[in-house]
Amino acid sequence: ERDSLDTIWMNGEFVDWDDANVHVLSHGLHYGTGIFEGVRAYDTQEGTAIFRWEDHLDRFFQSAKPYDMEIPFSREELTEATLETVRRNDLKSCYIRPIAYYGYKSLGVSPGDCPTDVTIAAWPWGAYLGEDALKNGIDVMVSSWRKHASSQIPTNAKTTGLYVNSLLAGEEARRNGYQEAIVLNKEGNVAEGPGENIFMVNDGEIYTPGLSESILDGITRDAVITLAEERGYEVHDNVSISRGQLNTADELFFTGSAAEVTPIKQVDNVTIGEGTRGPVTEDLQQAFFDLVERETDAHDDWFTYL
Numbered sequence: 001e002r003d004s005l006d007t008i009w010m011n012g013e014f015v016d017w018d019d020a021n022v023h024v025l026s027h028g029l030h031y032g033t034g035i036f037e038g039v040r041a042y043d044t045q046e047g048t049a050i051f052r053w054e055d056h057l058d059r060f061f062q063s064a065k066p067y068d069m070e071i072p073f074s075r076e077e078l079t080e081a082t083l084e085t086v087r088r089n090d091l092k093s094c095y096i097r098p099i100a101y102y103g104y105k106s107l108g109v110s111p112g113d114c115p116t117d118v119t120i121a122a123w124p125w126g127a128y129l130g131e132d133a134l135k136n137g138i139d140v141m142v143s144s145w146r147k148h149a150s151s152q153i154p155t156n157a158k159t160t161g162l163y164v165n166s167l168l169a170g171e172e173a174r175r176n177g178y179q180e181a182i183v184l185n186k187e188g189n190v191a192e193g194p195g196e197n198i199f200m201v202n203d204g205e206i207y208t209p210g211l212s213e214s215i216l217d218g219i220t221r222d223a224v225i226t227l228a229e230e231r232g233y234e235v236h237d238n239v240s241i242s243r244g245q246l247n248t249a250d251e252l253f254f255t256g257s258a259a260e261v262t263p264i265k266q267v268d269n270v271t272i273g274e275g276t277r278g279p280v281t282e283d284l285q286q287a288f289f290d291l292v293e294r295e296t297d298a299h300d301d302w303f304t305y306l
């Protein structure tokens with residue numbers, strides 16, 4: 001529920017939250033033909049700062065390519081629209097959701113002469129999997145639903161339609177009493193979470209599935225790899241992780257714009273490590289939050305201030 005003062009940017013105009021509607025025959029609603037970003041802005045000592053906006057913007061344009069979708073706004077226009085959306089909603093920290101989708105003109109799978117509509121919304125969003133999750137970790141299950149292969153639907157394009165796969169996996173987990181799922185790829189190796197990348201720690205070294213494992217090229221994944229290497233950890237970021245390795249991991253954790261750094265303490269009721277947030281996970285989680293809350297001036301180029 002939002003108060004009526006909230007506003008959303010739609011195709012170049014700011015409209016009231018309650019008036020931000022689309023036609024029911026919009027192509028994207030029927031065929032999943034939208035691409036989107038999930039971005040966080042943090043309330044830092046230097047004011048509100050959007051984390052890795054330029055990288056999210058890069059991915060936004062990249063995601064449109066497989067669908068021949070032309071984004072009708074420039075990077076600068078989208079950047080100013082985003083900053084203004086955060087300002088107008090008077091948000092100090094928030095979650096930002098840009099989306100581009102084939103809009104209303106005609107139906108049929110081919111988007112034909114449908115317009116590409118673009119909207120940007122922002123709202124407060126706390127810990128994605130709950131405050132306790134960040135501190136104590138979550139219980140997950142390996143889903144019976146497999147991640148589609150990137151050769152079937154490009155997993156490096158953040159496509160709205162893909163998230164039915166994420167929903168099937170995540171809801172299966174929650175239906176069975178777990179908080180989130182781990183999704184294997186069609187080869188049966190570990191891909192990622194429904195909305196997160198996954199990391200494993202073994203004997204102090206860090207592993208995360210390579211981009212060829214049908215995963216999203218996560219920006220938080222990239223940031224955590226950088227932070228880990230800066231702290232002297234050996235990072236293996238182009239590996240296949242088998243399903244069996246999950247049980248024997250010393251530590252596991254998810255990363256994502258929404259999930260941030262969320263420890264995993266059980267997989268299918270098998271305790272991981274000590275059954276709570278592991279020491280390497282805690283070190284990297286602390287480094288991540290120090291970074292985004294600007295307790296450090298490192299990587300200032302990763303921040304776009306309001």
Ligand SMILES: Cc1[nH+]cc(COP(=O)(O)O)c(CN[C@@H](CCC(=O)O)C(=O)O)c1O
Binds near residue numbers: 037038216221256
């Ligand atoms: C499938 C998937 N994999 C990995 C990630 C992590 O990527 P990055 O945010 O660049 O570090 C996300 C982001 N999931 C977004 C959507 C969450 C939602 O529930 O919607 C997010 O974290 O904003 C994914 O959706």
